[in-house]
Amino acid sequence: MxxxxxxxxxxxxxxxxxxxxxxxxxxxxxxxxxxxxxxxxxxxxxxxxxxxxxxxxxxxxxxxxxxxxxxxxxxxxxxxxxxxxxxxxxxxxxxxxxxxxxxxxxxxxxxxxxxxxxxxxxxxxxxxxxxxxxxxxxxxxxxxxxxxxxxxxxxxxxxxxxxxxxxxxxxxxxxxxxxxxxxxxxxxxxxxxxxxxxxxxxxxxxxxxxxxxxxxxxxxxxxxxxxxxxxxxxxxxxxxxxxxxxxxxxxxxxxxxxxxxxxxxxxxxxxxxxxxxxxxxxxxxxxxxxxxxxxxxxxxxxLPEEKAAALQEAPTGTASAHRTASDRIPLLEVRDLCFAYPQCPPILKNLSLRIKRGEHTAIIGESGAGKTTLACLLLRLWDIDSGTILYSGTAHTSLTADEARSFFGAALQGSCLFSTSVRDNFQRLHDGLSEGAIWQALETAQLADVVRALPHGLDEPLGENASRLSGGQRSRLLTALALASDAPLLLLDEPTAGLDAARGAKLIAAVLENLDKKEGTLIVITHDLPLLDRMKQVISL
Known part of the structure; x- marks a missing residue:
């Protein structure tokens, strides 16, 4: 009824x-x-x-x-x-x-x-x-x-x-x-x-x-x-x-x-x-x-379940409130996290980690160790089997999935892009984003020159799932889309994949400089070992 x-x-x-x-x-x-x-x-x-x-x-x-x-x-x-x-x-x-x-x-x-x-x-x-x-x-x-x-x-x-x-x-x-x-x-x-x-x-x-x-x-x-x-x-x-x-x-x-x-x-x-x-x-x-x-x-x-009145606050407001919390509270904390795919042994078992504001963190490990799975769990794409994830001190059980995701700007491998223009991809994800902010994100992601060279610039159609871009360009566009968020955490999955060493280093340097200016924190999943020298914390799975 x-x-x-x-x-x-x-x-x-x-x-x-x-x-x-x-x-x-x-x-x-x-x-x-x-x-x-x-x-x-x-x-x-x-x-x-x-x-x-x-x-x-x-x-x-x-x-x-x-x-x-x-x-x-x-x-x-x-x-x-x-x-x-x-x-x-x-x-x-x-x-x-x-x-x-x-x-x-x-x-x-x-x-x-x-x-x-x-x-x-x-x-x-x-x-x-x-x-x-x-x-x-x-x-x-x-x-x-x-x-x-x-x-x-x-x-x-x-x-x-x-x-x-x-x-x-x-x-x-x-x-x-x-x-x-x-x-x-x-x-x-x-x-x-x-x-x-x-x-x-x-x-x-x-x-x-x-x-x-x-x-x-x-x-x-x-x-x-x-x-x-x-x-x-x-x-x-x-x-x-x-x-x-x-x-x-x-x-x-x-x-x-x-x-x-x-x-x-x-x-x-x-x-x-x-x-x-x-x-x-x-x-x-x-x-x-x-x-x-x-x-x-x-x-x-x-129809989504009706939430209690205490959870009706907009996601951006929730994130803003948490950004003013004391730096002594970790921005992200995981306690005894366990997760397994159906009818499979656990891929993550009793995992605990803490990430403080400004503590740029790399997650490394062999293929199949659970790096991308962990990213999906942090973004609440899937529910964990047991344990707790705290976002600025608030347990995941007290937040909706949208509220948890409001803490992140994320670019995961396998993410889909719309076949329309670069501008449309930004504005679908970030409603009301100005053209200046779009270009700033593209500059940081080392993609601005590529977009300027397109016949119609920001309004050039990209083809199905951005098929007109190369693998490296597509990866940088996903990074730019994540950078355009004002969330306190930036989660990138293999952002330097498909890039040469020089361009990859330049990309990471620009991303870190951008985050330091706005007091953001980077979480990066990577196999790029030289990148680890720029991180304040490395978590090995």
């Missing part, structure tokens, strides 16, 4: 109310149209003067026009609201991906996570179109129908209200367990495993067996899908039968009033068709209730 409330707050009642009112008046116009038409047909059977039907004819025309007008406004307003919310949801999806990827469980789990995000985003878009309006609209129609029936048949009013509640409750109770995400993920996992191992399967002559495995997995998944679809259709058919049964029951309940003269024959005809039109508003309810369950599951993945 919490997820549904958060979705509703994302749209806000003030924005959704006009669309709901337009839908309500469109439904009322439709019911009035049916009622007026039935009045004309029943009255015409008595062969009255044409003038006696004029009012009914005018009413039919007015209701037909108003129904079309209100339906147009309902579609316009509801779709405008839904796509505005969809834009916000896409931003949230992007933030979730940025915050949680990469996953230490590997590429398959990352694919499953992205599938959940993208499919969930579409589900939540439909939430505002097909999930929220039908129950509210049908509820309003139910109130009006009950109020009209109550003086004539209290039992009929009760049955209408009871049928509305059945449409709300039955889909949730009968089909609440019908979620095939686990089965779908198992089928996709089998498919990907067989695709990854197709060469080995071919060499081993096991292709027929693999096909049989995939066919069995597909049949199992399809059988469960068919079972779910059959149960849905059975439930929907039963509710259709209940609506028809209730309509017939209401007509029977009104018959004594016709015999008693309280309701005329013409009025009885109006009641008959108007009630049928009103009950037709119940048809979208089962699908809407099932959509609410799907939206709840999608919201749990996409």
């Amino acid at each position: 919490t997820e549904i409330l958060r979705l509703l707050r994302l749209a806000s009642p003030a924005k959704g109310l006009p669309a709901l009112l337009a839908a309500f008046f469109a439904a009322l116009s439709g019911i009035a149209l049916i009622g007026a038409a039935s009045w004309i047909i029943a009255s015409a059977a008595l062969a009255p003067p044409l003038s006696a039907l004029t009012l009914g004819i005018t009413c039919v025309r007015a209701c037909g026009i108003s129904r079309a007008v209100f339906r147009y406004f309902e579609r316009l307003l509801s779709h405008r609201l839904a796509f505005a919310c969809y834009e916000d949801l896409q931003h949230l999806t992007y933030r979730q991906a940025v915050e949680k990827l990469p996953l230490k469980e590997g590429a398959m789990r990352e694919g499953e996570f992205l599938h959940d995000l993208l499919s969930g985003c579409k589900t939540l878009r439909d939430f505002y179109l097909r999930t929220v309006p039908p129950p509210l609209l049908a509820g309003l129609i139910t109130l009006l129908a009950c109020a009209a029936l109550l003086p004539l048949s209290p039992l009929g009013a009760f049955l209408v209200a009871f049928l509305y509640l059945l449409h709300i409750a039955l889909p949730h109770l009968v089909l609440k367990e019908e979620h095939l995400r686990t089965e779908s993920a198992a089928y996709r996992g089998t498919l990907l495993n067989l695709v990854d191992g197709r060469t080995e399967l071919h060499l081993g002559g096991a292709i027929p067996h693999a096909r049989q495995m995939l066919d069995d997995a597909a049949r199992t998944f399809q059988a469960k899908q068919s079972k779910k679809r059959g149960r849905r259709e059975t439930l929907f058919t039963c509710l259709d039968v209940l609506r028809v049964a209730l309509w017939v029951s209401l007509l029977i309940l009104l018959l004594p009033h016709v015999k008693a003269g309280a309701v005329s024959g013409i009025e009885y005809a109006v009641w008959a068709l108007a009630l049928e039109a009103a009950l037709a508003e119940y048809r979208p309810l089962p699908a809407a209730i099932l959509g609410a369950a799907a939206a709840k599951q999608a919201a749990a993945v996409i």
